Amino acid sequence: MRLFIVFLCCALSSVSYAFEPLDGKFSQDPGVVLFESYQYDDAERYFKDHLSGQGDLYELSLLYLAKLSVLRNDGKKAVDFIEKSLAIEPNGVDEMILAGDAYCIRAMQVSMFRALRLGRACGQWYTRAADEHPENIQALRTAIQFHLDAPSIAGGSMNKARAFLDKLTDVSEEDARIINVLFVQENDSDQQAMALANSFASMPYTNPRTAYDLASFFKRQNNVDKALELFSQVIAERSDDVENWHVTDAYFQLGDLLITTGTNLKEGIALIEQYIATSHDEYDDHYFWSRLRLAKAYKEMGNDLEYEELLALIQSKDYSHDSGFKKAFDDHLKH
Incomplete structure (x- = not known):
């Protein structure tokens, strides 16, 4: 429950x-x-x-x-x-x-x-x-x-x-696509859900939210190639729509993937920096996670000053409302 x-x-x-x-x-x-x-x-x-x-x-x-x-x-x-x-x-x-x-x-x-x-x-x-x-x-x-x-x-x-x-x-058939995928995953199997998601991936998308949702499914299922493709599509088609949460968050998601998979650390950093430039809501799900991801990437690149500055910035904020992040960040500081 x-x-x-x-x-x-x-x-x-x-x-x-x-x-x-x-x-x-x-x-x-x-x-x-x-x-x-x-x-x-x-x-x-x-x-x-x-x-x-x-x-x-x-x-x-x-x-x-x-x-x-x-x-x-x-x-x-x-x-x-x-x-x-x-x-x-x-x-x-x-x-x-x-x-x-x-x-x-x-x-x-x-x-x-x-x-x-x-x-x-x-x-x-x-x-x-x-x-x-x-x-x-x-x-x-x-x-x-x-x-x-x-x-x-x-x-x-x-x-x-x-x-x-x-x-x-x-x-909205387009909005129903990701729900159909989740429905199949719940009632049948991950394999069948992935097959359905793959069939939807090649369809056109008019709403960045629907493409973002499908990309997020692929990311959760560790289908990196499809996730990269769809997050890139969201950014390419609506890069000027800075007021759209799904467009701006796609920068973080794509950057996070490029960094965590080791695909392109430098480009991943640039994408998350772009995300942070428009990320001002401290209660957004990814406000603190994006900054911690970027800090770790700076550290990996040998940029110790930028790493320490971001950690200090996070510590200066109240992130207690996000218990998951609080635990992860506190653990990071201990090590």
Whole structure:
């Protein structure tokens, strides 16, 4: 049970999809602008100052405070803020997905008995988002992933995963490709999933996210050649789209592959340096990992000064919200 919750929180609580609650009509609100520019402490102060009011700005403040709590891995606050927001109807699709994220993160931080209840709540909100918004790709993808990975005792249902996958295929066949691969991997075998992924690799991609997702599958399966090919494709076709998370992160993924496989250390360093030039969100999944990877590469190249500077930079930041990185970095410092 806990393993599936950990997976969901890692995979689904990222900031890689657009968060536009209340139909995006507050996109120019000062607090939203602060949030979008990663000035999270200032955004938090702004939204807390508006908790005493009512109406849309009050609800907006609750939603963004819940989102900030999710980013900071503070499940208790995330659930508290999102439940207050959910009490104000109607509930939007971004709000429902965020509710699922909040309950999943909180489930990681409590006893197993409470985790089961919270895990079910997580799945219920993901499912409701997909049921009520069957045209929303993110809602469908999130619900499918939940039902694909969650045990039945926590609300997972392979039948629901299949039904949502059919809907996703109707809405966007391109987005459904990677989910089909994961579905085959879960129900059949890695070999069959790889064969299906290979058949998808030669197809055209109009959305960098879908090509990125398939490249990430190949990377996880240690199919280095295909991963290199697809990450390179994402960069080559959309290199000017610096606002797209999947495009910018592809620089890190490609650089990481070139370094770890020993394919081209110098080019790998250059790619991660390009990634870091546009990476300003300390709560991004790869903010700290990219800097540690680059530091190690500098060390391997004999650039001791750059290595020490990056280590000092990481140490000056608060990375405690990323427990996996904290352990890896602390272990690195010991050795």
